[in-house]
Amino acid sequence: MGPLSTPKKGIEAGSVDPWTPTSNLKILISAASPEIRNREKELCLDPEDRDALDPTLDSENGEESEKMISRKDKSLGLLCRKFLARYPDYPKSALNDICLDDVATELNVERRRIYDIMNVLESLHMVSRSAKNRYSWHGRTKLEETLAILKQVGEEQRYGQQMQQIRQRLLEKEFECDGEEKENAVAAAVEDCEHGQKELYFVELPGVEFKAASVNSRKDKSLRVMSQKFVMLFLVSNPRVVSLDVAAKILIGEDHSADQDKNKFKTKVRRLYDIANVLRSLKLIEKVHVTEERGRKPAFEWVGPEEFPQIQKSMAECRKKSVLQPCASVENCAKNLFSSTATKRSFTRHPSLIKLAKKIQDDRRKINSAPSSPVKCALSDCSNTAVPNKMAQLAAICKLELAQESIPAGNPPAAAERLWSPTSTDPPTAPPLVPQDPKAGAPPVTHTPLTRPTAGSFAYIPSQCSPLIPVILPQQHGGGPYAVYVHPSALRPNPQARPQPTSLAVRSMTFEEKTGHSPPGGYASKSPLVPAMADGSPSSLKRLFSDAASDSSPSKAKKPDPNCKDSSTKLGNILQAHLKSRRGGCLTSRPSPRALHLDPEFLNTPGGASTNQTLDQSLENLLDKDDRAANSDSEAGSTPVRTVPLISGQIHSETLLPAGYLIPISQQSLNYKEGCGGETSKAQTPTYIYQTPTAAATPPQAQEATPTSLCLHKPTASPHAAQHPHRLHSPSPAILNFTLQNLGLISGPGNATPTQQTPERSSTVLSPISTLQQRGLVFIKPGSPATIQQPVTLISVQQPLMSTPKGAALPQHSFFHTPVSLSPLAAMVTSSRQPATRTIYVPQRKLDVHPEDS
């Protein structure tokens, strides 16, 4: 390494530069005009860079070149292009081996840079680390699949909503410039968005599992994760444009102390540029600028593939079956965090976890709950070692026929079948997805709802329950289910209930291609925001008005509102009707998720009246489908009783991850789960197996995330929670209503389930209006077709997951308490519940803030 690693600048420049014969010309050009140079560069890109290919060739003339060589010539993006030029987009054999040393040498760059590139490529599964110093090249073969999954996850994470919120906050901030306010506002926004959010996690593809054990521990590395998150942002945002600042805010997510935040922000932005540069070289995004009143902000626009039909379809299916994975393969990942003895722990990112580990241990003793890892071991083994082959086979097979579920029964006959088969059964559920052009109209509707719900189920609940809750998502074609690990931070309840920004911000933004021309004025559009009546803040109102006034076309803006409301109401009614009709407990969960997930696209269609109809219809269809599915499922197992408790006990392994990941799970593991969970009842509902390691959670209390804990979340998390598998048994209509209410679809009886809701929440969530409120910006792109409307956020989003102390505890209990036997942990949890909530919060926050560690 020494030699290669860090050539000094001077030396580097002087001695060896990856210049090609054309380089001289280039240099001249660049000297003449940077713009020209850039353009030139751009042009070169696609074809394939000349320089890229033979970097090692000539050396430049020392000093001059040094001066002349623009910084851009060393950009990560260019480097990445060069790198990409060396490999085919669609390699036939997956065997393309990449040796970092070679690459570094050939491209003539410091190793460090290669890592940067590899990390983001890895996040897209274009490469996978096979061993030390070695990567395997996959090219774009898995790209679509990955993107689809990322999109899915992004939706689950509600990044779209988060972005909206953040934008909103930023706007507010602009208006009233109280420094303090500003900070708070942003922080709050993030907070709101984040709480309940899972932290960063890495998504893996079945085919691309970690080959080297060592890799596991590092999966949570920020660049990789950030990259995925960043991509998700694009995939979920309606106009596929993401401004740098918003992205950074979301990515920061952790803590928000003012000063630190600032620095963090800067750092994050730097990273984003790094990532963006490689994404640009992959032609997935392009740099643009969004212009609003305040001026122009750097942003990036997605220019990559838009649709991922297969996946979407599959997603729905997958989600239905999402299952919580107990211990699973996480082991490797976790190992770094907590050694079996717990003595050793070194966290890359979350030093604070150490403390947790200790606590956990203590807790364990107390609880003396189940064995830490028998299961886990088995699973891990399967997934890591033994299974690969099988997995591969499955994957291959799956890919070949998505439609068909026949999966090689291999070892886990029944189990596997169950998980996978659903696909076949479900077909009805997942109607062919139509291009989800938001504007297009009806079709999109179908898919959206389906997808979302599932997401919620796996992503949300878990997070709340325990710091790390693995969830398995059976993947249809992918070949394998994915396990998602949620970061503990997700748990943290949002501290302050911030009134949601009710005010609508109407903004017009314009995109400027980097070329610079701004869009014609005509394009300017405003995003209609629904004013939140709930929000009484004068300031917001003011702003609103002012905005409206300034706005060129207020009428437009307003338009959406009525529609939204109407549609929402209708939907609500429909849902209710359906719900009533079905009494199955299982169903309970469904409706809510759906409702929650109604997307902007779903709701707001330009179409107006027609839109509503479509929505209704689609909804109906969906419901019907669900019913069918439910029935079929129910047939299989009449009693949905969850074995959760059992599982939980077993699961206790210490699998704590710093971050969550999506990890492919072996069939065996699936089987295992199945057995445990016995989630016969609905394919859809995932069986959650909890394992919280010892309460990884800081605060012993809630963290315990045992099955019991689930109860807690549900109420709070309402939407997501609802879908939760818990079907234990209480599918009482009340719950349904509750959920719906939370969603805002139904106007609830006063406070239905008032208990649970926290003040803030109630205000935000409950009020239908607030729900509807949308805040967003409309981006107009010069070239793009008309403006797009903003996504409406039905739910306020906050997933009130954790909920505030108040609500969570008791009420939930009553509602959700599952009859199922509680594990010891559960019991504990229950008792300590309330206090716990709060307690938890603090520690978690601290984690990020104080990176002190050994």
Next chain:
DNA sequence: AACTCCCGCCATTGG
């Protein structure tokens, strides 16, 4: 001055 973002120090990790 604001954007970009390269460079490389230095902490982690794994072996």
Next chain:
DNA sequence: CCAATGGCGGGAGTT
């Protein structure tokens, strides 16, 4: 202990 990794932020080039 060493080498591989990769977080991170100073500060330089661009706009």
